[in-house]
Amino acid sequence: MRQVFDNELEELLDKFTEMGELVNDAIYKAVKSFINHDKVLATEVIEQDQKINDLEKEIDVLCIELIALQQPNTSDLRRIVTTLQASNDLERMGDHAVSICYSTIRVKGNKRSDHIESALNDMGEIIKWMGQEIVKAFTHFDMEHAVDVASRDDEIDYLTHEVKKGAIKRMKNDPDIVWGAIDYVLVSNYIERIGDYVTNIAEEIVYLETGEIRELN
Amino acid sequence: MHQKKMKIENLNLWYGDFQALYAVNLDIYENQVTALIGPSGCGKSTFLKTLNRMNDLVPTARIEGKVEFDGQNVYNPEVDVNELRKKIGMVFQHPNPFPKSIYDNIAYGPRTHGIKDTHQLDEIVERSLRQAAIWDEVKDHLDRNAQSISGGQQQRICIARALAVEPEILLMDEPTSALDPISTAKIEDLVNKLKENYTIVIVTHNMQQASRISDRTAFFLNGYLKESGETRKIFLNPEKEETENYISGRFG
Numbered sequence: 485m486r487q488v489f490d491n492e493l494e495e496l497l498d499k500f501t502e503m504g505e506l507v508n509d510a511i512y513k514a515v516k517s518f519i520n521h522d523k524v525l526a527t528e529v530i531e532q533d534q535k536i537n538d539l540e541k542e543i544d545v546l547c548i549e550l551i552a553l554q555q556p557n558t559s560d561l562r563r564i565v566t567t568l569q570a571s572n573d574l575e576r577m578g579d580h581a582v583s584i585c586y587s588t589i590r591v592k593g594n595k596r597s598d599h600i601e602s603a604l605n606d607m608g609e610i611i612k613w614m615g616q617e618i619v620k621a622f623t624h625f626d627m628e629h630a631v632d633v634a635s636r637d638d639e640i641d642y643l644t645h646e647v648k649k650g651a652i653k654r655m656k657n658d659p660d661i662v663w664g665a666i667d668y669v670l671v672s673n674y675i676e677r678i679g680d681y682v683t684n685i686a687e688e689i690v691y692l693e694t695g696e697i698r699e700l701n
Numbered sequence: 702m703h704q705k706k707m708k709i710e711n712l713n714l715w716y717g718d719f720q721a722l723y724a725v726n727l728d729i730y731e732n733q734v735t736a737l738i739g740p741s742g743c744g745k746s747t748f749l750k751t752l753n754r755m756n757d758l759v760p761t762a763r764i765e766g767k768v769e770f771d772g773q774n775v776y777n778p779e780v781d782v783n784e785l786r787k788k789i790g791m792v793f794q795h796p797n798p799f800p801k802s803i804y805d806n807i808a809y810g811p812r813t814h815g816i817k818d819t820h821q822l823d824e825i826v827e828r829s830l831r832q833a834a835i836w837d838e839v840k841d842h843l844d845r846n847a848q849s850i851s852g853g854q855q856q857r858i859c860i861a862r863a864l865a866v867e868p869e870i871l872l873m874d875e876p877t878s879a880l881d882p883i884s885t886a887k888i889e890d891l892v893n894k895l896k897e898n899y900t901i902v903i904v905t906h907n908m909q910q911a912s913r914i915s916d917r918t919a920f921f922l923n924g925y926l927k928e929s930g931e932t933r934k935i936f937l938n939p940e941k942e943e944t945e946n947y948i949s950g951r952f953g
Contacts, residue, residue, distance in 0.1 A: 487890050488913070552937050553912040 489554045493563065496546050497623050500567055500574075503539040504619030506532065507578045511615055511678060514584035515608030518591070518671055519601050526585035536578040543571040562695065566688040570622055573681040573688075577615065580674040580681075587667045587674075595661045600650045600668050607643045607675045610636055614682045622685060627693040634686035634700045640679035647672035703730040706870065706900045707752065712766035714747060716759065721747045725766070725926045727919055729870070734892060734901045736915035736932065738908060740947065743921040745904050749872050752902065753789035754782055770870075787814065790863035794875040796855035798847035798862070803830075803839050806847045806858055810866040825865050832898075833861035834891050853884025860891065864899075871895065873903040877910065889914050908948060912936045920944045 510529050517525040547568045550556060556564055614633050621630040651665040683700050690698050707729035714722040722744045729735050729752075737745040747756065754775060756762040768775045775785055787810075798806050807826040816822060826843070830836040835857040839850070847858050856876060863871060873892070877885040892901055892914050905911050911918055912932060919929035920939075928935065928944045939945050946952050 486886065488893055549933055549937065553933060555909050555912070 489550070489556065489560065492546065492550055492554070493560075496543065496550070496564075496567055499539060499543050499546065500571060501619060501623055503536060503543065503571060503574050504615070504622075506536050506539065507574045507581070508612060508615040508619065510536065510578050510581040511584075512608065512612045514581040514588070515604065515611070515671075515675070517588045518584055518667075519605050519608070521588070521591070523589050526588035529585045530582050533578055533582050536575060540571050540575040543567065559692070562692050566622075566692045570685045570688050573684045574619075577678045577681045580678050584671050584674050587671050591664055591667045595658075595664050597650070597654055597661065597664070597668070600647055600654075600665075603643050603647050603650070604668065604671060604675070607640060607647075607672065610639055610643075611675050611678050611682075614640075614679065618682045618685045618689075621689055625689075625693065627689050630686040630689035631700065634683045637679040637683050637701050640676055644672045644676040703733050705729070706731040706771070708767075708769040709752075710767040710769070712748075712751060712768060713764070714744075714751060714756065715761075715763045717761040721924050722751075723924045727926055727929055729900060729902060730917065731900050732896055732898075733916040734896050734903060734914055735917045735919060736911035737902065737904045737919050737921060738906075738911050738947075739921035739927075740952075741906075744924040745919075745921045746874055748921065748926075749874055749902060749904050752870070752872055753786050753791060755786075755791065757782065787866045788868055789870040789872060790866065790868035791872045791874070792856070792859050792863055792876050795879050796852055796859050798855050798858050800846065800848055802844045803847045803850075803858060804843040806862050807865045810862060814866060829861040829865040830858075832864050832895070833857045834887065834894070835861060851884070853880050853887060856880060856884065856888060857891065860888075860895075864895075868899065870900045870902065873901065875904055875906060878906060885910075908950075920947060922947070 510532060513525055513529045516522065517529065547564050550564050551561075614636055617633045618630060620626070621633060648669055651668045654661050655665045687698060687700050690696065690700070705728045709725055709727045709729070712722055712725040713720065725748060737749060739745045750756045751764065751768055752770075752775075756764065764776060770785070770789065773780070799809060801809070804826055807829050808822045811822060811825050816825070827836060827840075830839060835854060838854060839845070839858075847855065850858070860871075860876075877888050880888065889910065892903065895901060896916075903915065915932045917930065918932045918935040920927045920935065920943075922943055928939055928941045935944060936948060939948065
């Protein structure tokens with residue numbers, strides 16, 4: 485029943501791609517909303533999250549049915565197990581985008597720092613690229629690209645550190661910025677966590693291709 | 702939503718004093734694959750044979766209840782059994798081609814139903830072999846004895862032979878249990894394709910096969926139909942503990 489299995493696998497990957505696009509869109513808009521103090525955009529992202537959660541459930545059901553009804557083996561089985569894991573990672577990435585949006589809504593009107601916001605903007609650009617490329621690597625079975633994508637997580641970690649350092653420095657000098665600075669730290673942390681989930685997906689792609697469980701970064 | 706093609710109501714069957722089926726109720730849906738599963742002696746093959754009255758051939762068999770096919774009880778005395786078996790064809794566990802050429806095997810049914818025109822027979826033979834996904838393998842030696850080819854090919858010849866008389870329903874009694882995994886996969890893919898045009902009821906001992914190829918599953922135990930429904934439901938979350946135990950290999 486190769487045909488049935490292949491068709492359902494294709495459907496599964498289509499859903500995964502759709503979910504990946506929604507999540508990356510959410511992350512991009514979340515960071516943008518934070519930088520631009522755009523409460524409307526933030527609210528939109530929060531409302532869209534339900535769609536992401538629904539898709540994850542659909543992917544779960546499909547994977548479980550494929551395992552139960554088609555008894556996949558070897559790389560077929562790895563493909564389904566990794567899709568289960570990766571869709572869970574995507575869902576958590578979406579949750580962090582939502583958290584960023586709550587910061588957007590909260591932070592409006594507080595005192596800001598252009599310097600830190602510019603670093604956050606850079607983080608947003610990098611994480612957007614990582615998110616898009618890891619979904620591509622996943623659906624194209626491209627392990628090399630996945631490892632490349634994950635390697636950029638170092639840049640995210642560095643910028644997270646920079647944001648924290650800058651925020652602490654400013655808080656020491658100007659107590660009025662404390663509320664805003666806490667959100668800077670939080671948002672940089674959310675992006676940093678998203679980077680970790682991208683790395684998880686890269687590790688899952690390595691497992692998919694090689695059958696080895698290997699830690700990246 | 703698929704239409705009901707057959708409707709079995711309160712079906713009981715005895716072989717002499719032994720009751721083999723107890724009050725079975727089951728619907729068979731059009732263009733779907735219905736798998737009958739259960740341990741040996743549970744009544745699934747007996748049930749399959751009631752659908753086109755193959756049990757008529759067993760002298761001690763006695764039946765009560767209704768087997769409706771397109772709204773008519775197949776056990777009505779006025780039903781022409783030959784007509785019925787033309788509409789409800791059957792494929793057996795062991796490939797059983799006639800000791801004739803491949804061509805004559807396929808042409809056998811249409812000929813007995815009065816088709817004599819060679820051109821028309823040629824067309825039927827080709828169409829049937831194509832539908833059974835074996836045309837490319839045998840087209841250059843249709844005159845070969847059908848018993849001289851491999852078991853997997855013989856089984857597809859038997860499927861082609863059943864299709865040649867344009868049935869509506871195909872009954873399959875463990876059609877792959879005598880075949881190797883590659884031939885089995887071919888038959889399974891074929892079943893999946895055939896359901897576009899036919900309604901299929903298949904008995905299988907292979908639970909994985911049932912889960913892979915069927916849309917609906919009926920679980921028999923000791924002559925009772927214990928549970929039936931969508932295959933995904935039966936295999937992921939059955940209602941009855943006995944079904945769960947059988948499917949997960951705890952008995953049987």
